[in-house]
């Protein structure tokens with residue numbers, strides 16, 4: 566079953582085509598990373614899922630319902646952490662969270678979360694630091710133990726200790742079977758929390774894969790050193806790209822199995838070999854650029 570499904574989702578802001586047929590399927594119980602360069606359409610997608618803005622065309626299902634027509638009881642099954650939370654400045658944290666708890670028919674996790682994150686409840690929200698505001702936003706997203714979490718850049722403004730606490734919390738709710746849809750630029754977060762990622766570019770999902778699959782496709786950086794200078798033609802093979810020859814040293818990018826490469830260089834005297842998986846960061850940069858091309 567899907568927790569989120571969009572098909573052919575289109576959103577125009579006047580002449581700006583923010584979403585151009587976005588297809589997305591988030592399975593129930595999965596943690597999916599939603600990644601893409603600035604302006605790709607992540608926040609627009611999330612706002613449509615939450616029924617904060619109207620789509621131009623396409624279909625959307627959230628927990629089996631169309632958010633456009635489902636009404637507030639659907640909203641109470643979702644925990645939403647906006648990228649830039651707008652909190653009521655004059656209320657205290659206690660007043661604001663208490664109000665939301667009554668709207669949503671309870672907040673079983675409120676006390677636990679307040680303790681874990683050290684939330685300042687007594688002062689008016691306008692007097693709080695950015696990090697302390699972010700904590701209140703985070704607590705409201707998690708306190709009613711929803712089935713689906715929609716988190717837009719969740720750890721911006723949190724110090725590293727609280728970021729770690731947040732990751733623990735996400736792993737907990739995922740372990741309890743909730744679905745988490747996480748937009749993030751923090752690669753450590755994506756890598757630690759998600760198994761699958763969807764890459765969005767120019768209003769479309771251009772790639773969906775698990776992290777292991779991305780790594781495998783992204784290949785390895787290989788450096789071979791020979792006893793004597795060689796020619797690039799030696800490694801002109803399928804699955805080999807980005808070849809740089811510097812005298813007796815050859816650097817290249819290898820996709821797939823190394824077997825053909827090893828056979829090709831075997832007749833020469835190889836003095837040194839080094840192979841490294843590419844960093845996840847490079848992989849994402851490639852994916853963002855591929856989309857741009």
Ligand SMILES: Nc1ncnc2c1ncn2[C@@H]1O[C@H](COP(=O)(O)OP(=O)(O)OP(=O)(O)O)[C@@H](O)[C@H]1O
Nearest residue numbers: 578581582583601602603604605606607608609610
């Ligand atoms: N209210 C608006 N009016 C006009 N254009 C908008 C509006 N909101 C977003 N856009 C445009 O729609 C496109 C998608 O924006 P969106 O905020 O969804 O991207 P994003 O992927 O969330 O980016 P970021 O990572 O920078 O937050 C961008 O070109 C943006 O300028």
